[in-house]
Amino acid sequence: MITPAIEDRPQWADASAGQARAVTPGALDIAHGVILYLDEISVSFDGFKALNKLSLHIDVGELRCIIGPNGAGKTTMMDVITGKTRPDSGKAFFGQTLDLTRLKEPEIAHAGIGRKFQKPTVFEQHTVFENLELAMKMDKRVWRSLFYKLDSEARGRIETVMEQIRLTAQAHRLAGLLSHGQKQWLEIGMLLMQEPRLLLLDEPVAGMTDDETMRTAELFVSLAGQHSLVVVEHDMAFVEKLGGKVTVLHEGSVLAEGDLATVQADDRVIEVYLGR
Known part of the structure; x- marks a missing residue:
């Protein structure tokens, strides 16, 4: 189990289960420098343990890569973080106070967690600009939407994101x-329009050309610091370009953690993943 330093532990860390509570989204507390805590998360499906006391924490502004063989628990981990799957046991907190296990998927998204799946989902009959406009974080109640008019500030926000994603x-x-x-x-840009604090990115360079892969690495590195990013990936060359810490999952728990060179040299990682 990976445990944050005492001064970085969230308010719930030493509380009993009965004291844990959900907090209204929007009250994100990252004063201790850690944006995501997973503490001994376990999830089972029909007797199969997809996550087995998984513990990790992601720092504010960090770019973390998650690797591991198929079935290691990577997708289930993201499902727990986004509220799609409820854990059988363990704690999952966004910042110091937001209990992800008590929040619904829309509430988690509103709190500042954005997720991108492997296959891009965009509005194909709309332009790039219109896609970003549609994704903008705003009051989308019917009455407000009917009379909504794009102002200069919103237009500037869209133009900034288009420049970031090179479109x-x-x-x-x-x-x-x-x-x-x-x-x-474009889909990453649509997520950015929601102003997320944490981005979960599932195999983002699958199917890309070498040039597109390089540009994506540059994009992610530029976003780190402004956002926290968790990238699930199999492409080791891409992971190397990103730099930073790498977490290796195996059978639902953390097998190894460190920079890429460190985990690549770990005999356990070579045996269960890299050596295959």
Whole structure:
């Protein structure tokens, strides 16, 4: 089990289970420098233990890579973080106070956790600009939406994100006409329009060209610091480009952790993952 330093432990760390409580989204407390805590999370499906007392923590502004063989628990871990799956036991907190196990999926998204799945999902009959506009974080009640008008501040926000994802030249191009890599970047941009504090990215460079993969690595490195990123990936060359800490999952728990060179040299990692 990986345990944060005493001064970094969240308010719930030493509390009894009965004292844990959900907190209204929006009250994110990251004063101790850690944005995500998973503490001994276990999840079983029909007797199969997808997560087995999984513990890890992600720092504010960190870019973390999660690797591991198929069935290691990577997807289930993200499902727990986003509220899609409830753990059988353990704690999952966003910042010091937001109990993810007590919040619904929309509440977790509103609190500041964005997730990108492997296959890009964009509005193909709308332009790049319109996709980003549709994804913008705003009051989307019917009455407000009917009379909504894009102001200069919102337009500036969209233009900034288009520049970040390198699609400014494609602003008025239909999303359905973009390359696979460009669709991936557009979906990442749509997540950024929601102003997330934590981004979960599932195999983001699958199917990309070498050039697109390099540009994606540059994008993620530029986003780190402004956002915390958790990247699940199998492409070791891409993981190397990202740098930073790597966590290896195996049979639902942490097998090894450290920089890429350290985990690649670990005999246990070679046996269960890299050696295959």
